[in-house]
Amino acid sequence: MSAQEALKYTYQPRDVMVPFHNRKERWAVIIAHRRLGKSTALLNELIIRALHPRPDGLRQQFAIMCPFQVQARSVLWQMAKDYTNFLSKCPGYKISEQNLTVTLPDPKNVNRTGSTIMLLGAENAEKLRGLFLDGVVLDEFQDIAPYVWDAIIRPALADRQGFAVFSGTVKSFDNPLWELHQKASVPGSGWFSELLPVDKTGILPPEELEDLKRGMTEEAYAAEFLCDPNATVTGRILLPYLVQKQITKVPWQPDGGPVITAWDLGMSDTTSIWTAQTVGKEVHLLDAYEESGQPLSHFVDWLRKLDYAKYFGPHLMPHDTNVRELGTGVSRLQTLRSLGMRNIKIVPKLAKSDQIDAARMLLARCWFDNEKCAEGLRALRGYQFVYDKKRQCFSLTPLHDKNCLVAGTMVKLTHATVPIEQVREGDWVVTPAGRALVSFAGPVKRATELITVTLGDGRTLTGTPEHKVFTLDGLIELHSLKIGDTILEGKSPIWRLFRNGAKQIFLRLHALAAGR
Template sequence: MSNDLYVPREHQARIEAELGRFAVLVCHRRFGKTVLSVNRLINAARETRRDDWRGAYIAPLYRQAKTVVWDELKRYCGFGLDGCTVKFNETELRADFDNGSRIRLFGANNPDSLRGMYLDGVVFDEVAQMPLRVWTEVIRPALSDRKGWAMFIGTPRGKNALYEIWEKGKTDPDWLAAMYRASETGILPVEELEASAREMSPEEYEQEFECSFTAAIRGAYFGQLLADADREGRMTDVPADPSMPVHTAWDLGMSDSTSIWFVQARPGGTFAVIDYYEACGEGLDHYARILDDKGYKYGTHIAPHDIRVRELGTGKSRLETARSLGIRFDIAANIPIQDGINAVRTILPRCWFDETRCAPGIEALRHYRRSFNDRTADFSTRPIHDWTSHAADGFRYFAVGFRQPEPGPRPARSANNYNPFGDTHARD
């Protein structure tokens, strides 16, 4: 793969020689992964024999795609140079080639904008900041009939979508899975890495330059508490107790995601978090069917205070719509977000999570974080609103809205990490 304006480095050239249909590349900062992937799209668009070839570059946010990728795409297409035959649509962030091919930029924060299209090639950039379902539910089906390819690039931010795709890629012969650490590539000078290590925390350096999936997430609200739960064996198999009610806590999205936590309050003041569900763009009737399909014996349903707001189209509130579907909500108190976050911190040490059914929700809680302001060198007082927000908000409404039993002694745990909620044992 070549471009007159692009000369691949040693590692980039090696990747290009080994690329198959699917690839996941975990790379340190300043590796050149964006340039590599942009040029893969450009060359595929130019070399195809199809006159309707379609490619996509997907960043976590639409504005990120515009800020980071758009100028690079125009540059390597030859924008402003004599002989450039590519036309650029600034409104749609789309490049139209003279052979009929197109490359367009998208944001993963609006999955619905990606539905209904077909794709021949797609690049996911900074996958660690995206929900996995953008790939599994939306993009993977869009590649099927065209047998299109996909490339995932990014730097770790804990065990999330990038980690899951990395783990899959390592064991699938149809995938290229490669990791490039700064200490091994030689791209950045040793003195620059040493200077970065002095300025950054060890966790930050391990994550950004050594591609560590287990380094702490900067600004995470619940990261340490969830690490404690993992270490103490509270991330395990937690079956529902059929003799006890299942309580639900919801974050209700309008045009974006709705999340539901399923929790049982157990003797001794502990909570068994047995299930989690999230979907996007669905009405309340969809979630009512999900409750029925789960088959639990329900107790309290907890919703945010804005469920009382009347919708312009119907004149009815979602509270009224839910009641007509047989769901009667208790309303969580409308308290400051920080107070709600503190309430979550209070109950997390008493929570046991089903690690399989709750996996997407757990990862969202693990990555729910404050933004860092480089100008003031301090963290924001408010959380970042991204794919983690819906699960975190739903859990916050549970912590605030559920009438908790009187705290009792924590369940006794034997040396083999006995799980008091089932016959299984917690993993080591």
């Protein structure tokens, strides 16, 4: 074999990847659109590095990791053999089909083996403990569990001071790849970072892009080809309803309304809390907190340390708060009251679809503190439906994972009650016929007479004589009520009957009560 034959290396980098190959930084992040040729560039980056020996002469070892080894085999293995085939006649060149490794000849003596390139899958990451690496590429890093890097790959680079490249396609804000890109984009970070949407690279012809747009949803095209983290991910329940410009610095306002807290207890013993303040038509989310393995006193203490601790309104609790625990015989409601919590309201249990609808409607008015609610926002964005593999579509059942608890807690804020003078146009209110949008809010006349009705539980209801309330006999004006009449509200089974689909019956009762 002549030297000329040994130098027939066929890789030609695309212009957009040349800065990546010429970088000097140890750490790099590449977010690229589909069909850019990213995997080709990453593999050849390792081949080029492997053909440059270390100054100390130590044998080098490199790896490219995909989420699954079968993915590495199908995408990269043949490519790895093709691009290194020009060295196949060298005695030091070895390949292993079983282990998916290519060993290149020593550049100083092609009769000896040199650096090795391994194709790995993250699903078998635990087997890689003890491995040393001079460099690694983590491809489709957004689909690799973060612990694989933290606990296994990063330590493997330590003694060799090896490099790492993280690459993939963006999947919203809340994944490790995008977080690394943001970290790397900070001036002086010491990272190389490149964001390569299709309108920047010019790789695909315009007519192909137009055809892609016609054949894909707008959200899928934005995510896969424009690298847009704002693009909706299919199956996400609340992500499309979050307003990005309403995620900013949101301070507590002393002249605003009382601060409402919404609690939930979910998987194992995890507890989550949102705090919110109503300011005009807006709902300001001030803090979000979640922790596991802690008693209720821990969360009460957390609330008491907040700047607005003296201005709490109702504390909204899940429907099962009053259930006694088998071990102690004491309910969580009793425990909270013993810790000094007052104004506790237990929200009714709603169908999951109703909870989701309520949260979606609420989000349009929500402003989130971008720092104090960061973990809560991560959960809201990640809350998604279960994917039905048999039917190949998303079901209407939310996935029960780490995101479901905080997202579920958010729903409880829709149960907060406010004085009628605080109801605004555009608010949603609960009526016997279901949720309804307020189209007008304000005084219509000055009342000359008011009637106060005292209920059996001691509560009072004050209104004008002609104000109608929902009773077992339909809508009755306040001045026509008699002792012994029953006023229905959200907790009654008949109320639920009407709001769950008997709207026409309700309307007929309304007509009868109005004398029409």
